[in-house]
Amino acid sequence: xxxxxxxxxxxxxxxxxxxxxxxxxxxxxxxxxxxxxxxxxxxxxxxxxxxxxxxxxxxxxxxxxxxxxxxxxxxxxxxxxxxxxxxxxxxxxxxxxxxxxxxxxxxxxxxxxxxxxxxxxxxxxxxxxxxxxxxxxxxxxxxxxxxxxxxxxxxxxxxxxxxxxxxxxxxxxxxxxxxxxxxxxxxxxxxxxxxxxxxxxxxxxxxxxxxxxxxxxxxxxxxxxxxxxxxxxxxxxxxxxxxxxxxxxxxxxxxxxxxxxxxxxxxxxxxxxxxxxxxxxxxxxxxxxxxxxxxxxxxxxxxxxxxxxxxxxxxxxxxxxxxxxxxxxxxxxxxxxxxxxxxxxxxxxxxxxxxxxxxxxxxxxxxxxxxxxxxxxxxxxxxxxxxxxxxxxxxxxxxxxxxxxxxxxxxxxxxxxxxxxxxxxxxxxxxxxxxxxxxxxxxxxxxxxxxxxxxxxxx
Amino acid sequence: xxxxxxxxxxxxxxxxxxxxxxxxxxxxxxxxxxxxxxxxxxxxxxxxxxxxxxxxxxxxxxxxxxxxxxxxxxxxxxxxxxxxxxxxxxxxxxxxxxxxxxxxxxxxxxxxxxxxxxxxxxxxxxxxxxxxxxxxxxxxxxxxxxxxxxxxxxxxxxxxxxxxxxxxxxxxxxxxxxxxxxxxxxxxxxxxxxxxxxxxxxxxxxxxxxxxxxxxxxxxxxxxxxxxxxxxxxxxxxxxxxxxxxxxxxxxxxxxxxxxxxxxxxxxxxxxxxxxxxxxxxxxxxxxxxxxxxxxxxxxxxxxxxxxxxxxxxxxxxxxxxxxxxxxxxxxxxxxxxxxxxxxxxxxxxxxxxxxxxxxxxxxxxxxxxxxxxxx
Numbered sequence: 001x002x003x004x005x006x007x008x009x010x011x012x013x014x015x016x017x018x019x020x021x022x023x024x025x026x027x028x029x030x031x032x033x034x035x036x037x038x039x040x041x042x043x044x045x046x047x048x049x050x051x052x053x054x055x056x057x058x059x060x061x062x063x064x065x066x067x068x069x070x071x072x073x074x075x076x077x078x079x080x081x082x083x084x085x086x087x088x089x090x091x092x093x094x095x096x097x098x099x100x101x102x103x104x105x106x107x108x109x110x111x112x113x114x115x116x117x118x119x120x121x122x123x124x125x126x127x128x129x130x131x132x133x134x135x136x137x138x139x140x141x142x143x144x145x146x147x148x149x150x151x152x153x154x155x156x157x158x159x160x161x162x163x164x165x166x167x168x169x170x171x172x173x174x175x176x177x178x179x180x181x182x183x184x185x186x187x188x189x190x191x192x193x194x195x196x197x198x199x200x201x202x203x204x205x206x207x208x209x210x211x212x213x214x215x216x217x218x219x220x221x222x223x224x225x226x227x228x229x230x231x232x233x234x235x236x237x238x239x240x241x242x243x244x245x246x247x248x249x250x251x252x253x254x255x256x257x258x259x260x261x262x263x264x265x266x267x268x269x270x271x272x273x274x275x276x277x278x279x280x281x282x283x284x285x286x287x288x289x290x291x292x293x294x295x296x297x298x299x300x301x302x303x304x305x306x307x308x309x310x311x312x313x314x315x316x317x318x319x320x321x322x323x324x325x326x327x328x329x330x331x332x333x334x335x336x337x338x339x340x341x342x343x344x345x346x347x348x349x350x351x352x353x354x355x356x357x358x359x360x361x362x363x364x365x366x367x368x369x370x371x372x373x374x375x376x377x378x379x380x381x382x383x384x385x386x387x388x389x390x391x392x393x394x395x396x397x398x399x400x401x402x403x404x405x406x407x408x409x410x411x412x413x414x415x416x417x418x419x420x421x422x423x424x425x426x427x428x429x430x431x432x433x434x435x436x437x438x439x440x441x442x443x444x445x446x447x448x449x450x451x452x453x454x455x456x457x458x459x
Numbered sequence: 460x461x462x463x464x465x466x467x468x469x470x471x472x473x474x475x476x477x478x479x480x481x482x483x484x485x486x487x488x489x490x491x492x493x494x495x496x497x498x499x500x501x502x503x504x505x506x507x508x509x510x511x512x513x514x515x516x517x518x519x520x521x522x523x524x525x526x527x528x529x530x531x532x533x534x535x536x537x538x539x540x541x542x543x544x545x546x547x548x549x550x551x552x553x554x555x556x557x558x559x560x561x562x563x564x565x566x567x568x569x570x571x572x573x574x575x576x577x578x579x580x581x582x583x584x585x586x587x588x589x590x591x592x593x594x595x596x597x598x599x600x601x602x603x604x605x606x607x608x609x610x611x612x613x614x615x616x617x618x619x620x621x622x623x624x625x626x627x628x629x630x631x632x633x634x635x636x637x638x639x640x641x642x643x644x645x646x647x648x649x650x651x652x653x654x655x656x657x658x659x660x661x662x663x664x665x666x667x668x669x670x671x672x673x674x675x676x677x678x679x680x681x682x683x684x685x686x687x688x689x690x691x692x693x694x695x696x697x698x699x700x701x702x703x704x705x706x707x708x709x710x711x712x713x714x715x716x717x718x719x720x721x722x723x724x725x726x727x728x729x730x731x732x733x734x735x736x737x738x739x740x741x742x743x744x745x746x747x748x749x750x751x752x753x754x755x756x757x758x759x760x761x762x763x764x765x766x767x768x769x770x771x772x773x774x775x776x777x778x779x780x781x782x783x784x785x786x787x788x789x790x791x792x793x794x795x796x797x798x799x800x801x802x803x804x805x806x807x808x809x810x811x812x813x814x815x816x817x818x819x820x821x822x823x824x825x826x827x828x829x830x831x832x833x834x835x
Contacts, residue, residue: 261699282702291700299700302693312686314701322683329681348821355811356818 004118004149005037006030017116036114038105038122044093051076051089054108079110084140099130103137116147121248123157135161155184155453188449205238206424211408212258212377216267219253219432227253228264228432235377235408240399242411242423242440246452250432251412252294255381258410259291260284272376286317290370294381294412296359300366303355307347308336310354311369318373339368344394360391367395377408384418396422416445430454481806482753482760485799486767492798493791502783510781514774518657525653525661528769529668529726530740532762534747536675537719539756541606543679544692544712550595550610551720552744553617558588559724560621560639563735564629566728567640576646577729584721584728591617592717596710606713614744625735638736648729664726671719672758688712720744749796755803768792 006024014021024030060068080087085103123131159179167174167190212235219228228250235241257264260281269277293299312321320331336350343364384392420440428436428451436451494504541548562584598604629639650660679685691698754760775788
């Protein structure tokens with residue numbers, strides 16, 4: 001997608017537009033070739049009017065300097081009427097709703113003469129009736145002879161709007177099918193692949209003691225749209241609770257709410273019997289929540305600090321890192337050496353910057369850190385993402401060992417094999433809601449995939 | 460880009476001799492550029508630099524360099540506190556001037572005698588500086604106003620407020636000079652005869668400056684608070700995930716920076732002028748920014764930077780004897796700051812590459828460690 005829009009250059013292969021091979025260096029080249037992109041996140045200046053936003057960057061001139069707003073207004077009107085977009089040119093963008101803004105984005109692209117439109121997850125921000133309107137608009141555009149590339153992970157929508165569907169998994173084209181030839185279940189299978197999980201034979205270590213209990217957790221975005229809605233679950237000591245879901249369905253927000261990093265409405269959030277709903281992140285951490293973040297570079301590490309300082313991060317209130325208000329250098333350093341040893345972090349020493357380690361070794365350091373200090377609950381977000389196979393196996397082993405010792409784990413992952421293999425209980429999240437409970441003992445990635453994409457009829 | 464700003468503000472370590480190499484290279488480079496400018500102007504650069512060096516090594520000038528350097532150093536510390544966590548307190552200038560006005564008035568009123576008065580003056584300066592900086596901190600936290608903008612504007616307000624306070628409330632006219640009532644003799648900071656061979660005393664606040672430097676290092680590098688401050692500066696997202704309250708840190712850091720800024724005017728007020736008038740030194744806050752950059756927020760580096768700056772400022776007048784414009788020193792200062800930034804960047808890139816190489820070399824050397832691959 002980035003390549004098609006000229007934001008990134010391909011290593012090999014070629015792009016043809018209407019039969020002619022093209023090479024894009026910048027988005028401007030792509031626009032010149034008639035390719036326009038509607039981004040998932042709107043790129044509009046709120047305090048300018050629709051008209052000003054549309055012409056921004058390609059303003060019609062009159063007499064060299066003056067802006068020819070009259071001509072622009074006329075052209076916008078024409079485009080809007082031709083495709084039935086119903087855009088009012090003189091309203092400030094800040095007064096528009098999300099659906100209107102999206103139409104402005106589309107109009108912006110059309111104004112620049114695009115004949116091929118790329119829409120990146122266009123429905124992610126829309127409510128159902130806005131989706132309907134968008135689809136009507138899109139059909140209008142297609143009728144007028146435009147080409148639309150509609151990128152989405154919502155299968156029902158793809159099936160409804162597309163004339164042809166191409167499934168991409170891990171960067172390669174898996175299949176190209178017609179919407180009439182497939183069911184959403186079949187499509188889900190294509191999306192997640194059908195590799196079987198490595199069989200896991202092991203006895204359950206789940207106890208009756210509830211470690212974390214979440215009741216009616218709701219997280220809203222700034223504009224009041226719920227991204228997590230009425231989520232409730234219990235995690236027992238010795239249990240791994242897996243959350244499956246296509247990314248962007250509220251998992252990140254759920255984790256941040258439990259960590260206290262994001263404001264949320266909650267019925268009750270209890271950790272080991274204590275009500276923690278009003279605790280700060282620091283208090284929750286000190287209360288025994290370990291956290292392996294989804295994005296280790298942003299949330300888990302100080303990349304340009306030595307390993308031993310990274311050992312302190314997030315554990316700066318506890319031994320062996322501090323004595324009262326003072327940092328305990330020798331204590332922290334000794335414990336960092338222990339982690340490096342026990343978790344097999346490949347590093348020449350504990351004084352090198354975290355940035356110099358490979359992803360797998362960084363992750364092992366984080367896992368070691370978060371397992372220190374006897375956590376009650378571990379939140380593991382994509383714990384093996386972007387790490388090599390060896391580190392992956394090691395991290396899984398550490399999770400299993402800790403679980404056997406009574407640790408409660410909330411596992412969030414996009415790797416279905418990992419979820420099925422490690423979890424004692426599996427829940428599926430879709431659009432911020434828990435939509436299904438799956439028994440990992442007899443679940444297949446296909447079943448899980450259908451539930452995740454909303455294609456399943458209840459698993 | 461973000462990484463570059465991190466390095467600019469010295470939140471990234473430069474190991475060992477490399478950290479020293481960069482400023483030395485920069486100063487040498489600045490000397491070369493300045494020589495070029497002098498040559499173009501038809502002057503002899505060697506003669507100019509010899510004059511500067513001769514002047515700087517005389518006992519009397521050394522004492523004067525130390526005295527100005529003390530103020531520069533405190534100013535650099537005030538700026539550096541903010542820099543360490545990504546806060547640009549451009550308002551150090553307004554903070555210290557407003558603090559000096561109020562402190563001078565408090566001291567002039569002589570409510571308490573002697574040493575107690577010194578303490579009172581210093582405390583009121585610290586409080587005023589801290590409160591003035593707190594405005595910017597609170598605006599940032601509650602209204603999202605960039606502290607760069609708010610502190611710049613607060614500088615202008617502080618100038619006006621200070622002038623109004625002096626002219627309408629605290630001012631007494633001595634000859635042509637409108638200033639605050641002088642602080643009584645018993646509340647003067649005694650000087651120290653530190654440099655032999657000159658009657659010029661070194662300002663007693665040099666002790667305070669050294670203690671401040673040590674405290675700065677201890678708090679930032681050895682305490683939990685300092686760790687959280689540095690962590691926030693390096694990665695706000697990681698700090699949030701680690702339970703650091705970024706809002707609280709912003710306000711506390713601004714207040715600390717302002718409190719230190721309040722002390723900048725004290726050597727002058729309690730050790731030289733004893734009152735606040737139109738002659739009170741202005742612009743020290745901006746000098747502090749340059750020195751903090753030069754010294755990479757390192758307490759020793761900033762001390763060296765402050766002395767270098769003070770030496771250049773004090774000896775610039777000597778150049779006029781050679782018929783060289785004293786502004787040549789400003790060119791030199793500008794080039795030093797610019798080239799030091801470039802030199803740090805180059806050294807940093809070199810270090811990253813070198814460390815990456817070292818890590819892979821040391822990991823490759825003992826072939827696979829005997830532990831083999833973790834059991835699957």
